[in-house]
Amino acid sequence: MTRLGDLERAVMDVLWDRTTGSTSGAGxxxxxxxxALSERxxxxxxxxxxxxxxAGKGMVEREREGRAWSYRPAASREAHIARLMLDALDLAGSRDAAxxxxARSVTGTEAEVLRAALTDEAADRQG
Incomplete structure (x- = not known):
C-alpha cells in the first residue's frame, strides 16, 4: 500500500469526506x-x-465527465489504514510479537472492538 505525503493525504481526506456514503458512486x-483546500x-x-x-498509484479512480475528470477513492479510508497496518506488520521481525x-497498547474499548471483530470473523469462517 502506498504511503501518502502531506498534500496527498489532504487530497485523499477531501475525497474520503466528500464521497463517503455516496449512493451514486459519484466523484x-x-x-x-x-x-476544499483553499486555505492551502x-x-x-x-x-x-x-x-x-x-490515480497512477491506484489510490483514486477517475472518470471523464464532459471536459473534466471526476475522482473518487479506490478504497475506503478504513481499508487504506488497515493495509498500512498490515504493511507495518510485514516490516516486523516477528509479526506475532508486533x-x-x-494488542497490549490499545484501550479497553478498542480491545472490545477487536474481540468482537475476531469473534465475528471466526463465526463467518465456521458458517
Whole structure:
C-alpha cells in the first residue's frame, strides 16, 4: 500500500469526506478538491497533478465527465489504514510479537472492538 505525503493525504481526506456514503458512486472534480483546500492556497494545476499521481498509484479512480475528470477513492479510508497496518506488520521481525505489542497498547474499548471483530470473523469462517 502506498504511503501518502502531506498534500496527498489532504487530497485523499477531501475525497474520503466528500464521497463517503455516496449512493451514486459519484466523484468530485479537481476544482471541488482545490476549493476544499483553499486555505492551502494551492494552484489548480498542483491539485490536478496530485490527483493524477494518486490515480497512477491506484489510490483514486477517475472518470471523464464532459471536459473534466471526476475522482473518487479506490478504497475506503478504513481499508487504506488497515493495509498500512498490515504493511507495518510485514516490516516486523516477528509479526506475532508486533501483534501482541499492539494488542497490549490499545484501550479497553478498542480491545472490545477487536474481540468482537475476531469473534465475528471466526463465526463467518465456521458458517
Amino acid at each position: 468530485i472534480t479537481v476544482r471541488e478538491v482545490a476549493d 492556497e494551492l494552484a489548480y494545476t498542483t491539485v490536478m497533478t496530485v490527483l493524477d499521481r494518486l 501483534l501482541v505489542r499492539f
